[in-house]
Amino acid sequence: MKESCPEKMTRRCFLENTAKLYFTIGLPSLFLDYGKAEASVNTGSGFEPAYLKLHKTGELKKRAEALWAIMESCELCPRRCGVNRHKGMSGVCQAPGTTLIISASHPHFGEERPLVGEGGSGTIFLTHCNLRCAFCQNWKIANLGRGSESNIDDFASMMLELQEIGCHNINLVTPTHYSAHILKAIDIAAERGLRLPIVYNSSGWERLEILKLLDGIVDIYLPDYKYWDSDMSAKYSEGAESYPEMTGKAILEMHRQVGVAKPAKDGIMQRGLMIRHLVMPNNTGGSEKVMEWIAGNLPKDTYVNIMAQYNPVFKAYDYPELSRRITKEEYIKVVEKAKDMGLTNLDIQGYWWLK
Ligand code: SF4
Numbered sequence: 001m002k003e004s005c006p007e008k009m010t011r012r013c014f015l016e017n018t019a020k021l022y023f024t025i026g027l028p029s030l031f032l033d034y035g036k037a038e039a040s041v042n043t044g045s046g047f048e049p050a051y052l053k054l055h056k057t058g059e060l061k062k063r064a065e066a067l068w069a070i071m072e073s074c075e076l077c078p079r080r081c082g083v084n085r086h087k088g089m090s091g092v093c094q095a096p097g098t099t100l101i102i103s104a105s106h107p108h109f110g111e112e113r114p115l116v117g118e119g120g121s122g123t124i125f126l127t128h129c130n131l132r133c134a135f136c137q138n139w140k141i142a143n144l145g146r147g148s149e150s151n152i153d154d155f156a157s158m159m160l161e162l163q164e165i166g167c168h169n170i171n172l173v174t175p176t177h178y179s180a181h182i183l184k185a186i187d188i189a190a191e192r193g194l195r196l197p198i199v200y201n202s203s204g205w206e207r208l209e210i211l212k213l214l215d216g217i218v219d220i221y222l223p224d225y226k227y228w229d230s231d232m233s234a235k236y237s238e239g240a241e242s243y244p245e246m247t248g249k250a251i252l253e254m255h256r257q258v259g260v261a262k263p264a265k266d267g268i269m270q271r272g273l274m275i276r277h278l279v280m281p282n283n284t285g286g287s288e289k290v291m292e293w294i295a296g297n298l299p300k301d302t303y304v305n306i307m308a309q310y311n312p313v314f315k316a317y318d319y320p321e322l323s324r325r326i327t328k329e330e331y332i333k334v335v336e337k338a339k340d341m342g343l344t345n346l347d348i349q350g351y352w353w354l355k
Contacts, residue, residue: 043346049197049269050258051217057189060083063184063213064191071098077130078207078246092238093130093177094145100181103147105158108165112305112347114261114269115169115199115220116341119351121197122162123171126178131203133226134278135322139314142174155185156192158228165195168268169220170201170235197270203246204275205240211253219271221254223247225279225294228286236284236319244286248293251275252319260345261297274303279334280310282321287334295341298339307352323328328354 024144052058056125068075082090088097095101107120115121129142140146150158175182186198197219204223225247227233233243254273260274275294279287287306296306308331316322331351337345 001324012131032136035234036175045331046287047195047264049190049195050219050271051190051198052195054216055187060183060187060190060217064180064187064216067180067183067210069096069211071180075207078178078205078240078242079130079274080207084316088102091130091180092132092146093128094143096145097126098152098181100152100155100178101145101147101242102150102155102158103141104126107160107162107165109170110220111171112269112274112303114170114267115222117266117268119166119168121169121171121199121236121320122159122165122167123173123201124162125173126175128177129174129203130177131205131240131243134236134315134319135310135312136313136314137309138209143314152181152184156188157183159185159194159196160191160192167196169197169199170194171222172199172285173201174203175200176202176210179210179214183214183335186217204250205243206250207247208249211250215257215293219258220274221251221258221272222274222276223251223254224278225251225290226285228289228293232284236322248297251296254295255298255302260299260301272303273298274305276305276307277334278307278310279326279331280322281312281324281326281330283330284321289300289342290336290340291334293295295338295343300342301345302343303345303347304338304343306349308330308349310353326354 012334049237051060055221073082073090074085079092083089083091085097090096103125105124108123109116109120111121125141127141127147136142162170191280195294199222201218201222204225230241230244234241235245257273261269261274263269277287277290294302308326312325328351331354335348
């Protein structure tokens with residue numbers, strides 16, 4: 001990388017080298033030390049993130065404190081474990097008390113195109129997870145908790161570094177159990193110049209009471225809608241029987257807060273709801289029902305990413321019905337259903353690799 005770069009790495013140089021490495025070693029995303037990058041706020045003209053107003057009034061700090069207090073008898077997510085995270089206790093998510101552990105922070109070029117643009121989605125992978133799916137595609141981070149201990153100041157600095165390097169947003173992966181840390185870090189980062197939209201990249205299984213504390217802070221909600229059937233969510237996600245119902249309600253609240261996702265003129269998303277649905281083998285996610293629900297409860301131009309990349313990893317082989325990739329027919333059936341239901345804003349990935 002050094003051969004073709006000047007001593008002070010520019011954004012252009014960084015992107016060229018990232019692209020070269022990306023195509024050379026074929027990784028979906030990369031962790032790089034981006035050093036002294038050129039400063040720029042890559043959000044398009046006239047954009048102001050939602051949180052800025054609440055930061056200026058002091059409300060953002062208050063909301064962060066309210067979420068922090070909830071961890072004393074933790075109810076940040078639908079598990080409502082009631083453990084005292086202030087005293088170092090862990091609940092189902094296995095987050096170690098209030099200690100913040102981050103796995104990686106980097107521009108991600110494998111996310112939805114309107115989040116990626118030219119500069120990448122500024123992704124921060126938080127460790128641990130409350131949903132604990134047997135087929136977790138990110139299991140080393142979410143279940144094993146692989147990452148490094150961090151603190152709120154460093155978390156804020158990460159956000160600012162991603163902005164400096166030219167990313168279009170701050171994409172917080174698996175944020176629910178760290179929502180208090182997130183708000184504290186945004187408050188610090190906003191004071192130091194953060195102006196990128198916040199992407200709340202969650203499993204969708206959220207409590208309404210907590211989502212209401214995020215109102216006016218999150219710009220883009222990026223929830224999954226994984227299951228239609230509560231027997232399935234209970235079976236594959238450690239007893240999360242309430243997933244279908246609570247996720248439906250959570251998605252409606254997210255839509256109320258940010259509305260339909262519409263990209264700006266340059267194609268970059270700045271605000272709105274973007275739903276993800278991972279098609280699973282043998283219809284374990286109830287994909288067609290999920291499409292019916294979206295079409296019946298949200299505007300027809302709601303952004304829906306129908307994902308084809310299911311891979312049987314982690315404990316998926318404990319369940320014969322989960323132990324293979326999906327077929328092309330399974331994927332196409334879901335896409336056809338979504339179209340039949342009148343959904344018009346579908347992110348349909350290439351599925352040429354499916355058999
Ligand atoms: S965030 Fe973790 S500790 Fe808190 S209720 Fe959820 S699973 Fe339990």
